[in-house]
Amino acid sequence: MTATGEDRTGARMEGRPVGPWWWERWRGAVLDGALAFVSAVECSIEGVEFARDAGLPSSVGVVFGALAGSVLLVRRMWPVAVVLVFIAVAPAQMGYLMGLVGLYTLAASEAPRRIIGALSGMAFTGVFIVWFVQATQITRGEDAGVSGDAVVGGDEWFALFLGLTVAIGLTAPPVLLGLYVGARRRLMESLRERADSLERELQLLAERAEERAEWARGEERTRIAREMHDVVAHRVSLMVVHAAALQAVARKDPEKAVKNAALVGDMGRQALTELREMLGVLRSGDGFSTVRSAEPVSVPLAAVGAAAAAAASRAEDEVGEGPCLAELEVLVGQSAAAGMVVELSVEGEVRVYAAEVEQTAYRVVQEALTNVHKHAAGAKTHVRLAHRSAEIAMQVENGPPPEPGAAGAARLPSGGNGLLGMKERVAELGGVFVSGPTDAGGFRVSAVIPA
Structure with missing residues (x-):
């Protein structure tokens, strides 16, 4: 007492x-x-x-x-x-x-x-x-x-x-x-x-919730940036390459110039369609109507990430739910039309995978080809796809550019986020991603994703 x-x-x-x-x-x-x-x-x-x-x-x-x-x-x-x-x-x-x-x-x-x-x-x-x-x-x-x-x-x-x-x-x-x-x-x-x-x-x-909200904000920013990069960067890069080729052959080969101009127009329209789809979803608030009463700090970013992903999946292909491995030939053909010497080889029995697995594999190849256009224009590139029993493997390897100044001839800007985005996508599915220069002076990108 x-x-x-x-x-x-x-x-x-x-x-x-x-x-x-x-x-x-x-x-x-x-x-x-x-x-x-x-x-x-x-x-x-x-x-x-x-x-x-x-x-x-x-x-x-x-x-x-x-x-x-x-x-x-x-x-x-x-x-x-x-x-x-x-x-x-x-x-x-x-x-x-x-x-x-x-x-x-x-x-x-x-x-x-x-x-x-x-x-x-x-x-x-x-x-x-x-x-x-x-x-x-x-x-x-x-x-x-x-x-x-x-x-x-x-x-x-x-x-x-x-x-x-x-x-x-x-x-x-x-x-x-x-x-x-x-x-x-x-x-x-x-x-x-x-x-x-x-x-x-x-x-x-409350402190932990604030930390989780801050972490979620960072994750959603990264996700939105990755979706925007994957949806637009590849086609815009091809447009720049075709525009450079058009400028080079405009006087020498008018027929080829007209063909390149048509390709640039098609790719530009596709890029604008994808941007319009994504921005339309973000402005209409399709991801916001169901979360108005949630926390005002973290929810909008989460809704934006979900909306960006939904817009990206709708804008990828007008007839499908998103990019798939069956479209790799079209993807490689677009790069070949832009002047890249590229080969595609497929090993193993072709089969259908989960949508996120096929989209991630497609994105890895797409970003690797975009990097070749940016950093090794004119280099010979080999795309390999291997279907295994419990996993799917892909590899994009290019040799050195044929001319010392060819790498920067197209003057394509690079933010250094492409490889990071590929690694994050593969890691989310429990896969392994490796990239680095080769002994021959080229660059190799490899990824293995569980099936």
């Missing part, structure tokens, strides 16, 4: 009033001081009669009663000592207020139940014996100034009843009230600790 140093320090930091010594608040100190004063006065008055019966000076009884009653000052620190003092002075018929307050404080404290029960039993026994003996003396007419004829009966049952009634009245109510108050206080402290724990957990969850 005492305030520890840690609790008092915390109370000072929180600005709460802190009482002196072992009191948590000043009002508790004032209350205990008032109770101790009243108890000291009571015990002093009762001590006068006790000293007279014992043949001692009245001043001794007053001092003894004042000292005994003032023990209530330490009831919060040592409630056991208060009850023991009450049991000690009970035969002198003094300290009843001290007994009531002491038993209540002991029962409400954190003392073990066996100690509370033992001291309560001792106090009950002491009060019962004192009042039983006194009532017996009254009924037998042994008190001074009362004759035997004036005593009604001499019945000891009255003394027993009086002793039990007084003992129960002085011990049971304070003990029961103290037990109730102590249990309620412990329950409130437990609820307060649980509330603090829940508040800390909610704070941690």
Whole structure:
């Protein structure tokens, strides 16, 4: 029932009033001081009669009663000592207020139940014996100034009843009230600790949610950039290559120039169609209508990523759900039409895979061919596709450019994100992606995706 140093320090930091010594608040100190004063006065008055019966000076009884009653000052620190003092002075018929307050404080404290029960039993026994003996003396007419004829009966049952009634009245109510108050206080402290724990957990969850939202924002930005890059970059790169070839042969071979111009127009229209599809989905909010009530920070980016993926899948091919391995020949043919010397070889038994596997394989080959156009224009390229029992493997390898300056002849910009995007796509499906230069001065891109 005492305030520890840690609790008092915390109370000072929180600005709460802190009482002196072992009191948590000043009002508790004032209350205990008032109770101790009243108890000291009571015990002093009762001590006068006790000293007279014992043949001692009245001043001794007053001092003894004042000292005994003032023990209530330490009831919060040592409630056991208060009850023991009450049991000690009970035969002198003094300290009843001290007994009531002491038993209540002991029962409400954190003392073990066996100690509370033992001291309560001792106090009950002491009060019962004192009042039983006194009532017996009254009924037998042994008190001074009362004759035997004036005593009604001499019945000891009255003394027993009086002793039990007084003992129960002085011990049971304070003990029961103290037990109730102590249990309620412990329950409130437990609820307060649980509330603090829940508040800390909610704070941690909020921090983790913010971290996950930040991570989701980064993932969606990467995903949107990858989708835009895969959908548009290849055709735009081919358009630039054809435009450069058109500029070179415009005067020498008008027929070939017209053919290249038609190819550029077709590829431009396809690129515009894909961009229009994607931007149309993003502006119409197809991915937003179902998530209006969600978190305003992370959901829009997630919806944008989903919308970009949906637009990309719709814009890839007007008759299918997206690019597939069956379209590799068309893809290779487009690069060949742009002037690349490219060969396609397929090994193993051709079969159908999951849509995401075929799309990823297609994208890897597409991006590898785009990189050849950017960095090794005119280099001979070999595309290999291998169908295996539990996986599908692809490899795009090109030799060195035929002329030292051919690599940058088309002046195609490069952001350096193509290889990273391919690696991320393959890793999402549990595959392996490897890229790097060859000993012959070319470049090789390899990927293996589980089927």
